[in-house]
Amino acid sequence: MKALVINKISFIEEKPLDLVDFPDPVPGIGQIRIKVSTCGICHTELDEIEGRVPPSRFPMILGHEIVGRVDSLGKGATRFKLGDRVGIAWINWACGECSFCLKGEENLCDKAKWTGKDVDGGYAQYTVVPEDFAYPIPERFTDMQAAPLLCAGVVGYRALRLTGMEDGKVLGLYGFGASAHIIIQAAKYKYPNSRVFVFTRPGQKEHQDLARKLGADWVGATGDTPPEKLDCAIDFTPVGVPVREALKNLEKGGRVVINAIRKTTTIPELDYAEHLWYEKELKSVANVTRRDAEEFLPLAAEIPIVPEVQEFGLEEVNEALILLKRGEIQGAAVLKMP
Ligand SMILES: [Zn+2]
Ligand SMILES: [Zn+2]
Secondary structure, eight states: OEEEEBOSOOOGGGOOOEEEEOOOOOOOTTEEEEEEEEEEEOHHHHHHHTTSSOOSSSSBOOOOOEEEEEEEEOTTOOSSOTTOEEEEOSEEEOOSOSHHHHTTOGGGOTTOEEBTTTBOOSSBSEEEEEGGGEEEOOTTSOHHHHHHIIIIIHHHHHHHHHTTOOTTSEEEEEOOSHHHHHHHHHHHHHOTTOEEEEEESTTOHHHHHHHHHTTOSEEEEBTBOOSSOEEEEEEOOSSSHHHHHHHHTEEEEEEEEEOOSOOSSOOOOOOIIIIITTTOEEEEOOSOOHHHHHHHHHHHHHTTOOOOEEEEOGGGHHHHHHHHHHTOOSSEEEEEOO
C-alpha cells in the first residue's frame, strides 16, 4: 500500500513525511482492517513530528481521524461486516484493568495505545484496529465531513463537557481551528440561551468570519476584553498566552479547560489575585474515551454539525501541516485517499 511515514523527529518545514510503499497490514485476533477513505490532519501530528509527543517507534504512520470501510476481519472479529463504514479515533487500545480503565477513564490509562503514535494510523491506504475501538459513522456525514469529528470533534466535546457549561452561561473559545469550529455548533445546539465569545489570533479575519457565520455572539482577538465575563472557556490554541488571558476574563467560580496535548510556548506567570482567586479553576483535557466518541457521533448527526473541510492529497500532507502550523487552515484539513 501507499503510506506516509516519518522516520525521525524534525521540523515540519523540512517536509518529513515520506510517501512510500509499505506492507499491507494484516488484522490480528479481534481486529478489523479498514480501507482508508479519509483521514483528518490534526495539530497533534505537528507535536509528534516536532518531538513534543514523539511516536513510540520509527517509521510510524501518523493520522488518527480515520474513516473507511471494513475490508478484512481478523480471527474472532464479529462486530462489523465487510463493507461497513467505520471511524477510528486517537484511542486505539486500553488495558481495561487498571484503576483508570475500571472507572471509565481509559483516556488516562498508562498502558493505552494511541493511533498514529504507538500503532500505525491513517495516513495510508489501509490500517488495522481492535474492533472494539472502531465506531459506526452516522449516514448523514460524507467521509470528508466525518474525519474531523473523530478527534477535533470528540476531544472538543470532551472539553466542552469538562467546562461544566450550562444553558444561559457565557462560553469563551480561544482559537478557532478544526475543533472550535465544530464545538461552537454543539454548544449553540445544547445551550441555546448562552452566549459564545470567540478569540482568534489577531488578524485571522477568515477564522473570525467563520466564527460569526457559525453563531458566535462576539468575536475578537486574544488580548481583547469581551463584553461579559466568561463563565467557562476552552483554550484550543497551541501556545501559552491564551491560558492567562482566559483566566483573566473568567467570572468568579469559572473554569478554563485547555484542549491541547502540548503547548509550543510556556504559559506566562500567573498572578494569583488576578487569575486564580475567587475559586477559578484550570483543567486540561487528555485524550478520549470510547464513550466520548459513542456519545458525540450520534449527537453530531442530530444537530447536525457541518464541518468545514479543506481537502488534501497524499503528496500534500506536509504542506497541509505547514499551513496548519501557521493557522492558515479554514475549519479542518482532511487527507483524501486516491
Ligand atoms: Zn487529534
Ligand atoms: Zn488501563
